Every structure is written in structure tokens, then in C-alpha cells.
């Protein structure tokens with residue numbers, strides 16, 4: 001699966017009402033052509049479009065009409081349909097004038113004044129018909145636009161939307177579109193970090209077998225009043241996290257997930273470091289026996305001023321893509337064939353790290369008669385290793401000859417990752433897990 005990730009497009013009235021006179025039209029045209037070309041160079045086809053907010057600039061219906069026309073042209077060229085588009089709202093999709101109305105201000109300020117009790121108060125207001133209507137009013141124009149893609153939201157129950165995609169080999173991608181803007185533009189003012197709110201109901205990611213979760217949210221966690229909770233829930237629940245808002249195109253890696261932040265397709269020309277960009281995200285299931293791996297690749301593209309075109313932005317170590325590979329929780333389709341040898345032969349190379357997620361998948365089946373203990377899963381072993389004292393993690397790695405000469409130059413977290421990477425490349429993952437288990441049991 002290949003996803004085109006866009007964000008912060010900022011269709012602005014009145015310019016957008018006349019596309020031939022809109023200074024942003026050439027960049028938007030270039031995006032469509034470049035995305036098609038780059039997908040072709042990757043020998044892939046774009047399967048979905050994910051937009052992490054700020055489609056409009058001031059939530060004007062004319063801005064959404066222009067955005068819809070542009071997106072229809074894009075999906076037509078990509079051979080997609082509107083059901084292949086996923087959108088979440090950003091702060092620019094909130095009507096500032098609606099937020100200045102007395103009724104909306106009253107609900108917003110009442111919620112903000114509750115402090116740590118905001119989740120309970122939000123739940124109460126979301127159930128109250130009148131308060132819910134006031135909370136939804138600033139989102140009215142956006143919601144009408146989002147309904148074209150079945151991404152509309154409502155209170156109290158549909159605060160986020162869900163979309164499912166088949167990735168192959170019984171692995172499913174479950175995308176949650178989060179709404180981070182219920183308190184955005186409070187009193188008509190610009191948002192400040194630490195002032196927004198996303199309800200706990202939106203942060204539930206049920207760790208069921210065969211499912212990889214992806215979240216889409218405009219604001220990164222630092223913008224929420226309960227930043228720590230949001231950060232922890234999203235990091236632990238969503239394997240892949242897409243964010244927008246900060247106009248900073250970058251991938252971030254965590255022990256159990258990755259965060260892909262989008263650049264802005266159309267930042268303000270007055271913005272310091274004006275840097276239009278977009279990303280392509282590849283999701284590929286690679287099966288070895290009973291084990292399924294999801295390889296996530298991110299290619300990012302930046303606008304070159306002259307000649308004006310989007311060019312590939314090199315990622316880690318000048319590789320063309322940022323890549324991470326996850327184990328998929330659950331049993332794969334062919335339980336009799338798995339052993340670590342096939343994993344070694346067929347799993348992704350090029351220094352990609354296998355990060356166990358949410359599951360209890362052994363790296364080898366019991367049919368190969370290897371002495372694998374039931375208790376310690378790959379996920380548990382990984383978690384234990386990444387959090388044990390550095391001295392002990394080095395001892396385990398040294399005993400298995402999994403240390404590199406330059407490892408001392410890396411952070412302790414990166415040293416641990418490199419050890420797992422070498423273990424997989426050398427077909428020693430089971431030995432590493434076993435050594436970690438021995439350590440746990442005091443052997």
C-alpha cells in the first residue's frame with residue numbers, strides 16, 4: 001500500500017475562488033504530477049491520500065469547494081475514489097467567527113476552566129444536545145467537506161472516524177482520524193501549546209491480532225493540556241502516527257512506533273523557512289513462515305525553487321527512504337514453515353530494525369525442535385532489553401558478539417537497537433531473546 005501524506009494545504013479565499021489567479025495553484029498542480037511520477041519511479045501506485053488538517057485557511061465554504069475540486073482532480077488522475085481519501089481537521093478548519101460567538105465561548109471557557117477534570121466535563125457536555133451543538137458549530141463547514149470522504153465527526157460518539165484497509169496476508173491497517181480541534185481558536189484567539197484537548201475515547205487502540213494501527217491527528221501531543229497522557233496513549237497504541245500543523249517534515253522513531261510529521265504543502269510565503277513538501281508512505285507485509293513483518297517506508301519530497309519541482313529529500317544516512325519494520329501481532333497463514341533461517345533469508349535488510357509490537361510472537365515455531373521457552377515473547381524481550389541498565393545490555397551483547405566497534409558513539413537506545421538489528425541480520429534473534437530471558441531469570 002502506498003499513501004500520499006499531505007498536510008496544511010490552506011486553501012485561502014478569495015484567491016482560491018479563481019484558481020487560475022491563485023498563486024498556490026502551480027504548486028498544487030506540481031504536487032499531483034510529482035506524486036504520480038514519484039510513485040511510478042517507486043514502481044508503485046498510490047492507494048490512498050491522508051490529509052492531516054488545515055485543508056482550508058479560515059474554514060470558509062468557498063475554500064472547501066476549491067479543495068474538493070482539486071481533490072476530485074487528484075483522485076481522478078490517481079485512479080482512486082473519494083473513499084480513498086482520509087482527512088482530519090486542523091485549527092484553520094475551525095471557524096474563528098463561530099468561536100467568538102457568546103454561546104461557543106461559554107462552552108469552550110467552561111471546559112478550559114475545569115483543569116484536570118476536563119475529560120469528565122467534556123463527556124458531559126458532549127452528551128448534552130445544546131452544548132454539543134455549540135462545540136460542533138466551529139467545525140460545521142469542515143464537517144460538510146469531510147462528509148464527502150466519510151470522515152465527518154459528531155458528538156457524543158463519533159469524535160474520531162475509523163477506516164480499514166487490507167494489507168495482505170490477513171494483516172489489516174486500521175486508521176483512526178482524531179479530532180484535536182474541539183477547543184481550538186478559543187475566544188477567536190490563536191492556539192497556544194498545552195491548551196488543546198483530545199478526549200480519552202479517541203485514544204483507544206485495542207491491541208488485537210493482525211491489526212496495525214495508524215493515527216491521523218493535526219496537532220502533535222505537545223499542544224494538548226494532558227500532553228503526557230496523549231503522548232503515551234498514541235505512542236503505545238498507534239504503530240504509525242501521522243501529524244501535521246508544525247510544517248516540519250520529519251520522521252521520528254520510538255521503541256514501539258514511528259511518527260511521521262508532514263511538511264506543509266502550501267505554507268505561507270511569509271513563513272520563515274518556506275518549505276513546501278509532501279510524503280509518500282509505503283506499507284508492505286513481508287511473510288516468513290508464521291511471522292509477518294510490516295515494513296514502513298517514508299519518502300519525503302521538498303520543493304526546489306529553481307527549476308521549480310519537488311525533489312526527493314534524503315533520509316537517514318543518505319538513504320532515499322526512512323524505513324522501520326514491525327512484527328505483526330498474531331499468527332501468520334502458514335504455521336508449519338517458520339524458522340529463523342527463513343526469517344534471516346527473507347526479512348528486510350539494509351539495516352532495518354525488527355521492532356516487536358504488542359504481541360507474543362515467537363521468532364521460531366516449536367516445530368523446529370529448538371528449545372524455546374513459552375514465557376518470554378519477542379515483544380517482552382525487546383522491552384526488557386531496551387529498558388535494562390546499559391551495563392547489562394552491553395554484557396549480553398558482548399557475550400553474543402553483537403557489539404560494534406563504534407557503538408559507544410551512539411545513544412544507549414540506539415546501541416540497543418543496533419544489537420537487535422545485528423541479531424536479526426545474523427539469524428541470532430532467538431539467541432538474543434534466550435540470553436535476555438536467562439538474564440531475567442538470574443541464570
Ligand SMILES: [Fe+2]
Pocket residue numbers: 008054090091092218244245246
Ligand atoms: Fe495548523
